[in-house]
Amino acid sequence: MKSMFRATRLLAALTLGLATTLAASAQTLRIAVTDIVGLENLQREYAPFQKILSDKSGMKVELFPVPNRTAAVEALNAKKIDLVLTGPAEYVVFKKRTDAKLVVGFSRPEYYGSVVTLVGSGVDGVEDLKGKKVALGDVGSTSRHLAPIQVLADLGLQPQRDVQVMHINRNVAVEAMKRGDVAAIGINRTDLPGLSKKFPDVVFKVIARGRDLPNDVLLAGAHVPDAVVSNMKKVFTENSEALISAVLLGPDENQKFRGMAFIPNIADSDYNYVRKMYATIGQPQFATFVGD
Known part of the structure; x- marks a missing residue:
């Protein structure tokens, strides 16, 4: 009887795990980029990246335009978007206001x-x-x-x-x-x-x-399951060459990433130097975007 109970429990766990995997694979992820305004511009820069990321992750990735950084924060908190690519100065505000999760860094060579x-x-x-x-x-x-x-x-x-x-x-x-x-x-x-x-x-x-600056970063909203975040990290690690090539097809803004690499092991502490910058200009609370 006990062995039958354990077998039943194991089957239930496997079924749940399979269901979770299938749900993750079918999930739609909406991604915003904070320094590009308008869907046309976003598609011009990131449509190839969107396609490769969708293909390699098994998820449906959609581009979601935002008019500014504050709107991106609000959209992430409202679960209207799931991922956002943003710069280091923006990251500290996102972290303060959304508790977003780090996915992967987009390095920018000689960025200072x-x-x-x-x-x-x-x-x-x-x-x-x-x-x-x-x-x-x-x-x-x-x-x-x-x-x-x-x-x-x-x-x-x-x-x-x-x-x-x-x-x-x-x-x-x-x-x-x-x-x-x-x-x-x-x-x-x-x-x-x-x-x-x-x-x-x-x-x-x-x-x-100045010293080299922290990476631009892809963030996931607090509502995105950890399993999805882990899967995305794996996708970037295993398909970096294809994804970098796709990023660099963006003709204008994305050329700042020429020579880039994806950095999967990034930490919130990497951005403390940026927090120091905010303090230097008299805004140590990191709660609002400078200039908005």
Whole structure:
């Protein structure tokens, strides 16, 4: 009798496990990308990735456009989306407001912020920027705003007090630097070759380079079962070459991932340096997106 009971229990467990597996395989996962607005743009950049991810995972993956980062947070909490690809500055807010789960990192080679001036400007180090104007990129940008600000702080300046920060377009900032209206600009590594090409008469000088920044990250909502998250990690590990090729078919925004790798073993603590950046600009609560 006992052996029959154990056999019945085992059969029930196997049946439940099979049902769970089948449910997971049939599940639809809706994915958003926070730095791309509009379904047409999202499809242009991520349709190949969506198809490969669907094929390899056995799940139906759908692209879900969001108008901004705050809308993505609300959609994740409302279970309207299941996955979201976002940057490191955005991640700390998502984690604070949604308790999202880390799935996999999208690495960006040589991803860091720099502080740049002009040869002959008289600025040889960040200490020479005290009391002067520094032009940065979009408010809230990890590599063009928060990272350069943190570079200044790491090297002894108090950005909120020691420099006057301006947020202007990179090309406009270079023109302002040529006129002497600003002393330096904050950019990321990939900006410099383009600026050198656009301004062949200018010789740029990097006076400070930030540390490598954490990865962009694919997150799963708290409502997504752990088994699905584990399966997705496995899919990225076992099919990385095909998925990377699909990402790089995106003609515009996705080219920032050229040379990338997927990082399955990422941790929340990897983003503490970004939290330090938020504290540096006076927002240590990480509860709202800077610039929204």
